[in-house]
Amino acid sequence: MEIHRPGEEVKKLPEDPKKIRAIITGRAKALLAKLVQKIKK
Amino acid sequence: MNEGFKITEDIKQEKLPQIKIPTEDPTTHEKKDRALSAIPYSTIKVPEKMTGREKHDMFEAAYAKIVGNEKLEKIAMRAIKGDRGAFPEIINRMTELCLTLSEEEIDSIVRKFHETLRSKESVYATTFDLNREQIMHLRNGTQVINERRRDFLNPIGIKSVARFVRSRLMLHAEKPETIPAFYFENYLDAEHNIDLIEMFERPEGVVMNLVQIKSREYAPQDIKRNIEIHKRWVMGHAVNLSVYERSFEVEPEDSDRYKEFFSEVSHVEDLLVEMLIGEAITTDMLFEKLGLKGVSHAERMWILSTYIDAIKEALVHIEDVGLTEEQSNHIQKVVSDIEMKLQAIHTQKKDLKGVTEIHSICTVADKIVSDTVIFKAEGVDRKAVYVKR
Numbered sequence: 001m002e003i004h005r006p007g008e009e010v011k012k013l014p015e016d017p018k019k020i021r022a023i024i025t026g027r028a029k030a031l032l033a034k035l036v037q038k039i040k041k
Numbered sequence: 042m043n044e045g046f047k048i049t050e051d052i053k054q055e056k057l058p059q060i061k062i063p064t065e066d067p068t069t070h071e072k073k074d075r076a077l078s079a080i081p082y083s084t085i086k087v088p089e090k091m092t093g094r095e096k097h098d099m100f101e102a103a104y105a106k107i108v109g110n111e112k113l114e115k116i117a118m119r120a121i122k123g124d125r126g127a128f129p130e131i132i133n134r135m136t137e138l139c140l141t142l143s144e145e146e147i148d149s150i151v152r153k154f155h156e157t158l159r160s161k162e163s164v165y166a167t168t169f170d171l172n173r174e175q176i177m178h179l180r181n182g183t184q185v186i187n188e189r190r191r192d193f194l195n196p197i198g199i200k201s202v203a204r205f206v207r208s209r210l211m212l213h214a215e216k217p218e219t220i221p222a223f224y225f226e227n228y229l230d231a232e233h234n235i236d237l238i239e240m241f242e243r244p245e246g247v248v249m250n251l252v253q254i255k256s257r258e259y260a261p262q263d264i265k266r267n268i269e270i271h272k273r274w275v276m277g278h279a280v281n282l283s284v285y286e287r288s289f290e291v292e293p294e295d296s297d298r299y300k301e302f303f304s305e306v307s308h309v310e311d312l313l314v315e316m317l318i319g320e321a322i323t324t325d326m327l328f329e330k331l332g333l334k335g336v337s338h339a340e341r342m343w344i345l346s347t348y349i350d351a352i353k354e355a356l357v358h359i360e361d362v363g364l365t366e367e368q369s370n371h372i373q374k375v376v377s378d379i380e381m382k383l384q385a386i387h388t389q390k391k392d393l394k395g396v397t398e399i400h401s402i403c404t405v406a407d408k409i410v411s412d413t414v415i416f417k418a419e420g421v422d423r424k425a426v427y428v429k430r
Contacts, residue, residue, distance in 0.1 A: 013286065013290070015289060
């Protein structure tokens with residue numbers, strides 16, 4: 001049933017998805033920067 | 042994904058009937074079970090057949106769980122602020138607790154809930170930043186959706202569902218070979234005009250009824266429309282991330298739920314780092330570690346999809362940071378592979394193997410005004426469901 005198919009406990013996003021996206025975008029940039037450092041070593 | 046339905050019940054120990062959905066990994070054919078939460082008919086009582094004491098206890102229990110319940114009040118505030126999904130959510134939660142009550146008791150509990158909510162007007166007006174119009178909605182128990190005003194605290198909907206459920210109890214009581222259970226689905230109601238799902242086993246197999254319950258007569262075009270919407274749901278995808286996204290509820294940053302969500306984000310992030318750095322983890326392992334191997338899990342899918350989009354965006358600038366072509370290609374390849382696998386889960390259709398029949402039912406309270414078979418299994422598919430007693 002959708003996201004909400006039977007059996008899955010559906011939890012709500014704890015914040016406006018736009019805000020979460022912005023947080024994740026920031027984290028993804030930091031993650032890639034960290035990654036580049038590691039790969040280049 | 043192969044998704045069937047399996048019903049188990051242990052009558053001797055009076056355990057609640059359990060519906061499990063066996064899911065199957067499309068690549069490895071590995072099978073897993075997921076259990077549904079349900080309201081079995083055996084736990085619902087008809088007020089006319091209860092003792093005075095039983096009635097009193099039922100009323101007290103429902104009253105304590107509804108009146109002054111802050112969680113429900115917050116859902117009501119979301120409804121006032123125009124959240125479309127909040128209406129079925131609050132009605133479904135109240136309905137589940139009121140199925141055993143008389144109509145007068147339902148009226149009384151909903152009225153008391155609203156009175157308590159109104160008594161907290163100043164607190165909620167500040168917390169939820171309500172404008173003047175929304176404060177009026179709080180006082181009246183109304184909301185506006187698509188420029189249409191409706192009473193979201195009108196007990197008539199709850200009473201209609203209670204009447205329908207009780208009439209089905211009587212029907213099932215006449216056929217003891219059936220094992221029915223009822224499911225309330227908030228998202229289904231908001232998106233698919235399904236107030237209630239009724240499932241029951243009978244000798245020829247499991248029947249699933251998608252039920253839309255109204256308190257007033259349907260226009261003929263409404264019935265047609267409901268049937269079409271129910272059909273679309275039956276034939277649709279197993280996961281709908283946009284529905285999930287629309288159902289957010291803002292939590293404080295120090296709340297358990299907020300922390301839980303971001304710990305899930307960190308978990309996804311850690312696995313992605315492991316993958317992108319080297320050979321330690323494959324995409325198959327990533328999906329397995331996230332519990333997504335062949336199984337749809339809305340939250341994790343949403344986080345992973347969001348991460349992948351964000352990484353793709355950041356990758357546009359990665360050429361400037363001095364990675365070799367090989368290193369850059371590796372990252373691109375990993376991202377594409379994850380995207381492909383996510384897409385495969387995202388586009389999984391509901392597999393109705395194991396369900397014999399699906400009906401689209403429209404009722405006015407307990408009066409069925411339309412019952413249409415919208416799915417009928419043929420041949421071996423009918424054998425996929427069994428009942429363990």
